[in-house]
Amino acid sequence: MPALHTIEPEKATGEAANLFTATHQALGVIPNLAKVMANNPAVLKGYVHVVTALSAEGTLSAGVRERIALLVAQENRSDYCLSVHAFRGTKVAGLTTAEATRARRGEADDPWAVAVLDLAAVVVRDHGVVSDAQLATARHAGLSDGHVVEVIAHVALSLFTNYLATAARIDIDWPLVRHTDWENAMT
Template sequence: MPRLHTAEPEIATGQAAALFTATHRALGVVPNLARVMANSPSVLKGYLGAVTVLSTEGTLSADVGERIALLVAQENGSDYCLSVHAFRGTRTAGLSAAEATRARRGEADDPWAAAVLDLAAAMVRDRGAVADEQLAAARRAGLSDGQIVEVVAHVALNVFTNYLATAARIDVDWPLLRHTD
């Protein structure tokens, strides 16, 4: 049972209704996580803005973003976010089930994607205190400073959603995947 109220899009009015419409446009559904975020319309608006800008103007591909999300959810033990990103990663971003599973462990066959995941894992595990050698390794793999900043943004956004989903005990509205699997 959720610990925070979930707003219902069907009866929302004003700014909440507009944000639910934007959520549906951005994600294709209005997931329970967005319904909890709607308790603070500014939070939902900020989240949608970040997701939209990173996906439309960022340089990291959708599959790389989903790999980061899977890694972060696994590291944080967020079954809600792990479930959503396994679903989105394999259904909309083109990851195979094996690639999604490997991403949870911070692994990828593509050396560039593996470097992104190495950096993301270091950020999560060290709470942003990434060593100089880790940044140098990311640059040697071909990541620009802009892409490194985008990796940080993806990690931070996913940490936020992991923490909110866990704190609120949001009901999983995707095929359930547990971090212990």
Template sequence: MSRLPLIQPDTATGKAADLLAGVQQALGVTPNMTKAMVNSPAVLEAYLGFSSALAGGALSAPARERIALLVAEENGCDYCLSAHSYIGATIAELDDAEIAEARHGRSADPMAAAVLAFATAVVRAKGGVDEAEVKAAQAAGLTDGEIAEVIANVALNVFTNYLNKAVDTDIDWPVVRHHAH
């Protein structure tokens, strides 16, 4: 059971109600993660703003979902693995094999593999990548903007992983469990 209350859209008031209504309108559902975040409307607003800004960037939805799957697996976040396995399949149209490979930083697609290789370096080094890893990402075809976006997507997903693990958010997606590392 979630360690913070899950604020329900029908009982929320003020800014929390407005933010949850926006989530419901945009997604057609109000995920438990957003109901936990809105205990502080500033937290949900920050998440939505960061996520929305990155959605308008150079990295495609499938690339962002692959990063989310990798980071969730690395951090052992079952809530995020469950959410992004579902979103990856239904919205980003990743097949089961690509979802499974992304969790381990791999892809059959060369550009996706380059994104995941750099994202793996970023998450494992907690941002402390060396110059060779940046040069390898560039040599594999990532632009400087895409490199910056990979780092930002890792950071966004670390935030959601940490929040969902810390508050033990009830999983409201088809459940996927991380592998023991």
């Protein structure tokens, strides 16, 4: 049972209704997580704006963005977000199931994507502490300061959604992927 209430789109009025329309435009659906965010329209509005800006104006491809989200969700044991991003990664961003699985452990075939995932892993695991050597490694792989900032923004966005989904204990409305499938994902 969810710990936080969901606001159903058909019952939403005013700003919440408009935000659900924007959410549907940004994501193609209105997921349960957005229905929880609608308890505070400013939160949903901020989320929609950040997702829209990073998707439309950011420099990271959809595949790289989904890889970051999968890595962070695995690190935080967020089954909701693993389910969302496994689906979006394979159905929207064009990742194979194997690529999505490998992203959960910070792996990719593309060296640039590996550099992004290495940086994202450091940011999430070390709570934002990135050493000079780690920054030098990222720069050597071709990441600009702008890329670094964008990677950190995606980690932060993922942390927010991971934490909210976990705290809210909302029903998973995507094909289920569990963080405990990790052992099976390793083979």
